[in-house]
Structure formats: structure tokens, C-alpha cells
Amino acid sequence: QGKSNLLEALSLISALRSFRTRDSADLVRFGAPSARLRYLIDHEREGTVEALCAFSAHGKEVSLDGQKIVRFGEFLGKFPTVVFSSQDIQFLRGSPGLRRRFMDLTLSAMDAEYYTALRNYHRSLKERNALLKEEAEPAQLASFEKLLAPAAAIVVEKRFELTASLSQEMSKVYGEISQATELPSLRYQPSSDGRTEDDFLADLEKTRSRDRVYGSTQSGPHRDDFALLIGDRKARSHSSEGEQRSLVLALKLAQVDWFRKHSGLKPVILADDILGELDKDRREGFWRTLPPDLQVFATGTARPFSDAARDWSVLEVGNGFFTNLTEIS
Secondary structure, three states: OOHHHHHHHHHHHHHOOOOOOOOHHHHOOOOOOEEEEEEEEEEOOOEEEEEEEEEEOOEEEEEEOOEEOOOHHHOOOOOOEEEEEHHHHHHHHOOHHHHHHHHHHHHHHHOHHHHHHHHHHHHHHHHHHHHHHOOOOHHHHHHHHHHHHHHHHHHHHHHHHHHHHHHHHHHHHHHHHHOOOOOEEEEEEOOOOOOOHHHHHHHHHHOHHHHHHHOOOOOOHHHOEEEEEEOOEEHHHHOOHHHHHHHHHHHHHHHHHHHHHHHOOOOEEEEEOOOOOOOHHHHHHHHHHOOOOOOEEEEOOOOOOOOOOOOEEEEEEEOOEEEEEEEEO
16 A cells, blocks of 8 residues: 555665665665655755655655755755564574664664775675685785775774663663663674784784685674673573564664754654554554654554653545545644
């Protein structure tokens, strides 16, 4: 019908990436050559802004008020959105790659230095891995390691900072949602001990023989992980369904707070049918915790919890069209 498609289209203006897929071609209707999105945004600082985004199998193009965006890093962070999806539980239960992607998208949306460092890191990593497979000489490997190490140091340092910030806010919000006495934490688990450029250079040189055997770089930011704990127990294996879902909601609410502090803008909230697995108290706790001054798009088969702090416009979707039914308070 298009409920999730609407939220996906809205989220694209934030990071130019879907919360559902990494491949831009997947955003295009089957059989069509491309997809084109037009936004009119009432921006807090810049007034009314027109943004155009086009996606195809060949990539994406973006313009603001008729001016083509050449460097996407300059675009990120202008229109912050935070998506709450039923798939967010995979951040807790899924692979380390899903957790890294969440942290990378969070940082890249607000920090151009991080975005550039992460991009440079993965480009250099790809070249080093290719040389490992070709059994290249140490001097060739060293040339790419000199590019890899400074980027890795920036990525790791900023991940540590973000983890500490999210963990503190997540713990506070979790207590408000679930009224729990045992509070959670988020911990960064790097795959190596390196924190500085020199540390990473030394580690890359030391592990060349091992990496040659595997044909790829076995440690570094691309292998890092993040752990969610409740008390001192891993939430993935030692918490209930309700605790896990409350924990993930608290993490995303911490992301909302982090975006707001770093951009000075109010993120738009996109909540895609997220509360069906929660009991009534936790559902109401979530809506109470969500700042009342934020714009929210929420999909579902039932109306969300309502209080005096938030008015809802109710839209019905059918055959890809949205009809404004009524307004409730």
C-alpha cells in the first residue's frame, strides 16, 4: 500500500541512503529506469527549501534549490531524520556489520570529517586486500597502509566518543520507557588495540603475514563491534523480548538526542509500525519519552497513544494514495 515506502522516501533526504537497502537500484519501481523525489522543506534555518533526489542503477543525483550537489558530505546533516523500524531489533540480534552500519550512518550524518575518513578507509582497505591476494611486495602494501592508518585512527576515536554519548542518553531513556531499575549500556569493542595512526601502522605491518594467508585485512574498524548490555549481562542472550525492544527504542531515542545536539535542528521522526511487540505500558512510555516538539510520521494498523502534548493528523493509505481522514488530539 505504501506506508513504509513513504517513510523510506522521507528518510532518503537525510542520509541519501535507505534504511532498508544499500543498493540505490532497489529504490526504483520494478520496470522503471529511475525514481525521482521532490521535497519542499520548511527548514528551521534556511526557510523553504526545494530538494530533488534521483536514483537509478547508475547512482544518485541531488540538487538543492536548483543547484546540483557535487560533494555529498556537504549535504549530510542538513535534514536530519531518525527511523524507528521493527527491523531495528536486528541491531541487537544481528551481525556486527549491522551495528557498525548504524554507528557509521549516525556519525556520517553529522560529521563530514568522519564521513571522509570512513570513505578513505574503505578505499584504502580495498586496495590493500587486493595487494594481499596478489602477494605484493611489502613496499606496495606499506603505501596503502600509510593511507589506511590515519583514516582508521579518526574512525575509531569518533566511534568511542559516539558510543559514550549514546550510552549515557540510552540508559536514561530506557529507565523512562520501562521503569526498570537495572539500566543498560552500550560498549565499543574494537578489533585491535590501536587508537593512533602510529598504532595502526605498527599493527598493519605486524599482521601482514597473517593477512596474506587469509587474503584480507583481519583487524581494523571494518571488524569492530558494539555490545548492548543490561546491567552486566549481554542483552542479546539474557533479556526478555520486551526488554530487548525497549532497549533498541532507547538507543534510537538517544540517536535523536545526539542529532539534535550536533545539528541544532529538530530531527523528523519516522516510526514504521514499531510498537506491536510492546505491552501497553511500554508503548505509552515510548510516546511520552519522545520529545513533543518533533514532527513525527508513524505508520501502523492502529492509532498511536495520544496525549495533550501531541496532535495527530490521520491518513489512510490505499492503492498508493494518502487521504487525510481526521485530526485527533
